[in-house]
Amino acid sequence: MVAEAIVADCIVVGGGLIGMFTARELALSGMTVTLIDRNQCGQESSWSGGGILSPLYPWRYPEPVTRLAAWSQSHFQNLTAEIMQDSGIDPEWSQNGMLLVSMEDELEAERWAAQFGYEMHNLMKSELTQYEPALEKHFQRALYFPDIAQIRSPRLVKSIKKSLVVRGVDIKENTSVSKLLIDQRGISGVVTNHGHYYADKVVLCGGAWTGQLLAELELQLDVEPVRGQMLMYKARPGLIQHLLLSDNVYLIPRRDGRVLTGSTIEYVGYDKMPTEQAADMLHKNARQLVPALEKFPIEMQWTGLRPGSKNQGIPYVSEILSTPGLYVNAGHFRNGVVLAPASAKLIADIIFQRPPIVEPSWYQVSETVT
Numbered sequence: 001m002v003a004e005a006i007v008a009d010c011i012v013v014g015g016g017l018i019g020m021f022t023a024r025e026l027a028l029s030g031m032t033v034t035l036i037d038r039n040q041c042g043q044e045s046s047w048s049g050g051g052i053l054s055p056l057y058p059w060r061y062p063e064p065v066t067r068l069a070a071w072s073q074s075h076f077q078n079l080t081a082e083i084m085q086d087s088g089i090d091p092e093w094s095q096n097g098m099l100l101v102s103m104e105d106e107l108e109a110e111r112w113a114a115q116f117g118y119e120m121h122n123l124m125k126s127e128l129t130q131y132e133p134a135l136e137k138h139f140q141r142a143l144y145f146p147d148i149a150q151i152r153s154p155r156l157v158k159s160i161k162k163s164l165v166v167r168g169v170d171i172k173e174n175t176s177v178s179k180l181l182i183d184q185r186g187i188s189g190v191v192t193n194h195g196h197y198y199a200d201k202v203v204l205c206g207g208a209w210t211g212q213l214l215a216e217l218e219l220q221l222d223v224e225p226v227r228g229q230m231l232m233y234k235a236r237p238g239l240i241q242h243l244l245l246s247d248n249v250y251l252i253p254r255r256d257g258r259v260l261t262g263s264t265i266e267y268v269g270y271d272k273m274p275t276e277q278a279a280d281m282l283h284k285n286a287r288q289l290v291p292a293l294e295k296f297p298i299e300m301q302w303t304g305l306r307p308g309s310k311n312q313g314i315p316y317v318s319e320i321l322s323t324p325g326l327y328v329n330a331g332h333f334r335n336g337v338v339l340a341p342a343s344a345k346l347i348a349d350i351i352f353q354r355p356p357i358v359e360p361s362w363y364q365v366s367e368t369v370t
Ligand SMILES: Cc1cc2nc3c(=O)[nH]c(=O)nc-3n(C[C@H](O)[C@H](O)[C@H](O)COP(=O)(O)OP(=O)(O)OC[C@H]3O[C@@H](n4cnc5c(N)ncnc54)[C@H](O)[C@@H]3O)c2cc1C
Pocket: 013, 014, 015, 016, 017, 018, 019, 036, 037, 038, 039, 040, 041, 042, 043, 044, 045, 046, 047, 048, 049, 050, 051, 052, 053, 054, 175, 176, 177, 178, 205, 206, 207, 208, 209, 210, 213, 227, 228, 229, 230, 262, 263, 303, 304, 305, 306, 307, 330, 331, 332, 333, 334, 335, 336, 337, 338, 339
């Protein structure tokens, strides 16, 4: 039975950071927007993210990721201020800078930084002690990216959700989309457990679940869940000053002294259970970077399911050409926090047929029917 029939200019399916930034961008561009999430907004991957506002080892990613990240990085501070003004919740954007130790492709890093205009310094052992006194003393050198910032993901999620309400987005939580409404003209809405919602435009931002939403079109989107586990120490403010990265283990110092370490990369389907084995491994690796962490209690362990794309981490930000009015913004893998503002801007540019901020063909869904 149809309980409700809600009409908007656009429906955004999925209230993670990608869906929320998308909804905000579309609303600011003048559309009426309904945002639908089957649980509470921002409680999946987006909540669990470390909030480093850069890909790790950014030079190892292809140009489409760099370009989106660069756009976001240059807008994040102002966007955070705007969102905070709407919501009154501070997501703690902080420009800590990132120190990367023990890697072998420094020359590639230098070339990449010069090509894309990132400030980068080579630090010697003596400088390392000065920059980060708590760092394990055996590291001989590091690369330093002073402009890299972080944001506190759970606070960003709360802040942007409140901002959406202020900006007039109609948020429907505990509402699960089970089917797309498609006729010969294209998309006309979605079917949910609370009835039909109608719109000429629908953007799918379902994170690791986006492929399921497209399955009825027999389109295969290679986005799959990739579990990541994190630990949080209740340390003291100032123990660590910078974001620290070594061999894919990172430390993130929050303003209140808490330190996060992550993360695992596990292909275990939709299983979100934390494991003891991951906790032991993360704890060991964190102490190898900063031995003083041994003295502080582990306050929390959690997991999240990243929307992993097999396409070198390039997300899908694209119209589904075979179904006019249907769009996808998904597959941001390890970089969905940093890429969210740029991906939202790009999908809005595509929808409004405005000059795009980056080359859209890089993020196009290829419509090979399975
Ligand atoms: C441990 C970990 C650390 C990370 N660290 C970083 C980092 O430091 N920096 C960074 O940039 N990125 C990081 N990421 C990646 C980042 O968190 C993700 O890429 C990003 O959150 C993806 O956002 P999303 O909105 O696409 O997905 P999600 O946040 O998973 O949101 C998808 C939403 O869609 C909803 N949904 C799904 N199906 C339906 C349906 N049928 N009907 C209605 N709603 C539906 C879900 O309920 C969910 O709320 C990290 C991820 C993890 C797990």
